[in-house]
Every structure is written in structure tokens, then in C-alpha cells.
Amino acid sequence: MNFEFHAIYWRDMVKFFRFKSVLFSSLIQPVMWLGFFGLAMSDSFDKLTSLVPDVSGVPVVDYLSYMGAGIIAMDVLFSSLFGGTTLMFDKKFSLLKETLASPVPRSHIILGIGLSGVTKAFIQTFIIIGFGKLIGMNFFKGYTFTETLIAVAGIMLLVAIFTLGFLFLSGTIAITIENPEGMQSILTLLSMPLFFISNALYPIDSFPAFLRFLSMFNPLTLLADGIRYFALGSNFSVMGNHYIYTTADIGISFLGLLFFALVMLSAALWRFDKVDI
Amino acid sequence: MTKNIIEVNNLEHSYGSLKAVDNISFNVKQGEIFSFLGPNGAGKSTVINILTTLRKIQRGEARVNGYDVAKESKSVRRSIGIVFQMLCLDHEMTVAENLEYHGKIYSMPKKERKKRIDELLILTDLENKRNTLAKDLSGGMKRRLELARGLMTKPAVLFLDEPTVGFDIQTRMRMWEYLREIKKEGTTIFLTTHYMEEADQLSDRISIIDHGKIIVTGNADELKNKLGKDLIYLETSNNKIAAEILRSLKAVKSVTEDTKSLRILIGEDVTHVLPQIMEKLRGEGIDITTVNIKKPSMDDVFVHYTGRELREGNEKEKQQGTRIAEVSE
Secondary structure: OOOHHHHHHHHHHHHHHHOHHHHHHHHHHHHHHHHHHHHHHHHHHHHHHHHOOOOOOOOEOOHHHHHHHHHHHHHHHHHHHOOOHHHHHHHHOOHHHHHHOOOOOHHHHHHHHHHHHHHHHHHHHHHHHHHHHHOOOOOOOOOOHHHHHHHHHHHHHHHHHHHHHHHHHHHHHHHHOOOHHHHHHHHHHHHHHHHHOOOOOOOOOOOOHHHHHHHOOOHHHHHHHHHHHHHHOOEEEEOOEEEEOOHHHHHHHHHHHHHHHHHHHHHHHHHHHHOOO | OOOEEEEEEEEEEEEOOEEEEEEEEEEEEOOOEEEEEOOOOOOHHHHHHHHOOOOOOOEEEEEEOOEEOOOOHHHHHHHEEEEOOOOOOOOOOEHHHHHHHHHHHOOOOHHHHHHHHHHHHHHOOOHHHOOOEHHHOOHHHHHHHHHHHHHOOOOOEEEEEOOOOOOOHHHHHHHHHHHHHHHHOOOEEEEEEOOHHHHHHHOOEEEEEEOOEEEEEEOHHHHHHHHOOEEEEEEEOOHHHHHHHHHOOOOEEEEEEOOOOEEEEEOOOHHHHHHHHHHHHHHOOOOEEEEEEEOOOHHHHHHHHHOOOOOOOHHHHHHHOEEEEEOOO
16 A cells, blocks of 8 residues: 555645735635625525514524534635645646655645645635534533534534545546636636525525526535434425425435545546546 | 667657657667757657657557556656656645655655655755745756656656756856766666757767657767867868868768858868868869868767757857868958
């Protein structure tokens, strides 16, 4: 077993912590989403839905907590989707040359980048949960310590698989596309449907049937569902919508994300194998 | 006999219909500095890319450090260090970190990495730059850092593709000193260059390569001596007739007509031949306007074998020839 991927990981982390501007913005971004967008939206949503009768006998979850799970999913989506961009610049400025000319298997490059992305995603997830708790997000309400630990571990696992999937996708695009503008526009194009046809920020129950169908296959929906299951419980109501997550639901989320990540991994392996110097 | 560390037989490589490397065979001996000298586009980089397994071999065979580049690319990669033509350092990492990264991707143990980094920073005079970001180094220092990086794993062969291209002469000469130092440590060096002086000053053996073919191989002195003992440049009132006359002289090995001057290779001591030449031409009514004598340089070797000048670097060399007489009317 070789550990060359560790070198790739190490380099990416050194640079992540070195550049305070990147570090700062990637840490502050989730806080801003939650602080500005979250508080603004939750107030309006709560006002709008205050007339909707709650489902009786089911714990009611406020919109901020509902959305908090979505913010984690969304934040992790954006950072991983754009995370592969470094590879494009590495290739452009021939930084990748040294690594590609070494005995390091190509898969290790992908793995190294993937793991550093996961680390960054974890940091962001913790920030959102921590800051969210501060401003009144009710994650893990009524959980015992052990239950909280298990919930956090579950969230981390889902976040990790999700992040890897999108980093592999992003890396595949980065290594295929030559110019930054092209990369930027493809990623923006991709992020639009992913973001809007998902239940990250609002329930999909009132979507048109077609969009609702599509959203079921959206990794972002799968992740948001998974996080809600772990953070909010398996049975709650929000804005008059009754949510019940069964073990099968969470299994589907998990397997769906895993499938997505594996498909993206093979795409990345295929593209990386073809990279010429 | 020293063993061959690089063996290349009947190597051919094409890009579409363009034959970049045309049936090349050569060997590089352990511990020597071997140069590929030729103009841009001669096929030098293609050969280096094949030998370093960056490009798949199309036809022929090549072995580096005993390993087949086609079948044992991993072992080849573990045996070599590369300094690419283009600078490719991570500018956002420090000098030491760049080396550390390289050691890590070659799975060097931590202790060994640390020791090697210390050694190499001393060798390349970058000790006091250890914690400087690569982007803050001068061009020459960046190149030295790349040199250090190429040596990080103590490779059997160090490949350098146009290592000093774009540098001023002082930087270039310092670089040569480092390369000689590295050679002393026992590393074999394979380099490509289109600088005459570089091939001349540095190499144990040189292959002149042009249009994908090796034209001649030998050490610098051998190549130069093959041309003759001395070289005279003459400018006369009638170069064409002068050339005819000179060709009939016994001491003259060859006469080439340039745009303005005649290039005369002679096999005997120039001090005896020159008066003869001048007398003979005067006798035929040809005026000599300029005389310029020098020892054959790599530039002349190149012109001799390829029939044309290497575009860069020849102007200066010509001026370095001793200008002994300028006869005016």
C-alpha cells in the first residue's frame, strides 16, 4: 500500500491554511449564508406559514433549523463543485507536470484532492452547526450525548461521500477543460438546477410533479434529507409539511450518494488516465 | 568499461505525418554529461519525453538504468530526475516545501527527506532561502531549486531540457558550475540545449541532432579537431574567385562561402599558412579587406555538419575570434 495521496493532500492543506483570504472567505461564507439569508428567510417563512395549521402530535421544526441542514448541503456543494478548479490551474501552470511525471498513480492525485476537499467540507459543516446553534438553530434537540455523537458522525459520513462525488466531478471537468472561463460557466450552469431543484432551502412537496421527480435524483436533495434525518429526527413537521424519514429513506440517501460518488470517481479515473503532459 | 545508463536503439517518433525523431540510436555512459545539441524543433524534447516515459514510445527501444521505458515505466521514473524546459515550481510553497513535496510523492522516508533537503540546499546555495516562497526567488534561484528537486531522490540520471534557456550568461555559467558539481557526485546528466557554449563547456560527449537525426557524436575536442586545426575568415574583393584559388592550396581543408566572408578550414599551423594565402591572393589581384582567425568552435562544428548556422548564439562567438589584421585600401 502506498501513501502518495498523502503528499497531494498535504500540499493542498498547506496552501489552504497559508492563504488567509481563501481561508477566511471559505470560513465566513457559510456564516453569512446562515446569518443573512437564513435569518431573513426564516422570518418571512415563519410569518407566511404561521397560519398553516401544524400537524398534530408531531414535533414542529422552525424554518431556520430546516434550512440549516440545507445550508450545510449547499455550502458543501459549492465548495466541492468549485474545488477542482485548483487542478485546472495546476495543469495550466504546469504544476501538475512534476506529479504526473512521478511514479504516483493517477488515482492518488484524485484521492489526495478529494480528501483535502472532505477536510474543508468538515470544517465548514462544523462552523455551520456551531454558528447555527448560536443563532437558534435547533439541531439535535432533545438528543442525549451519545445520540448527538452518532448524529454528527452520520452527517459527516454523508457530507464526505457527497463532497467526494462533486470533487471528482469538478476534477474531471477541470482536467478536461483548458480555460478558466469555460470551467466557470460550466460549473455555474451545473449548480443552477442542482441548487433549485432540491429541497435544500424549501420543501419540494409543492413542486410540479416533474420537478419533484427530478429532485429525487438530485444528490443535494439526498444529502439535505440525510442531514435532516440525523439532525432533526425521523418525524417532524415544518411549515405544515409532515416529514417522516424511514430507515429505508436514509438508506436510499446513503446508497444514492455512494452511487453518485462512484460514478464520478470512475469518470475522474478515466479522464486522469488520459491526461498528457 | 563503464556501463551504459541509457541505451537507445532505432528510436522513431512521428506527430501525424511529421517525423520528429528519425531512427536514432545512442548510448549514454554512467557518470558522464551527455548533450543533445540542436536547433528548436530538432526532436530533442521528444527524445527526452520518451526517455522520461512522459510520451509513449512508438518505434524502437530505449532503456534507462537498465529498465525498458515501454514496459517498466515505474522503475524508470524511480531512477530519474527531471528539470523541465518550463519552470514548474509551486510558487505558493516555500523552497523547502517544494522539495518536501517531491520527496513525499516519491515515498521517501521522513528522515531521509530532511537530510536530503539540507544537503541540496547547501549544494544549490539556497540555504538562506529555505523558508522563502518560490515566487519570491530570482529566475536563477528558481532554476536551482528545480535542480535540487530533480536531485531529491538521488536519481541515477538527471534529465535537463534546455536548462538555461532565457538566462543571462552569468546565471548560465553558475548553473554549469552546479551541474559539474552534481556530476562529481556521480549522477549521469542528459541535457538538451541549443546553446553551443553550453554543450561545449559542459559535456563529456555531444550528439548534434537536426531534423530528428543524430548527425555526429563525440566529445567537444574531437568534433572540433575533425574540422582542422584553425579557421580563417576572409573578406575579399572577390570571394568567388578567391575561394577557387584557395581550394587549390594543399594546407586548406575546405572553403565555405558565406554571404560576406569565406570560411577556410586549415589543417596546418595558421601562422605559416596565412602569409601564403595572403601572398597568393594578392598575386591574383584580389584585395583582402578583413582577416579573422580562430580555433574551430562548436558553432563551426555545427555548421560543418549541418550545413547551416544555429540561429542563436553564433553572432557572439564569431566576435570572440581574434581579429588580427584589418587591411584597408
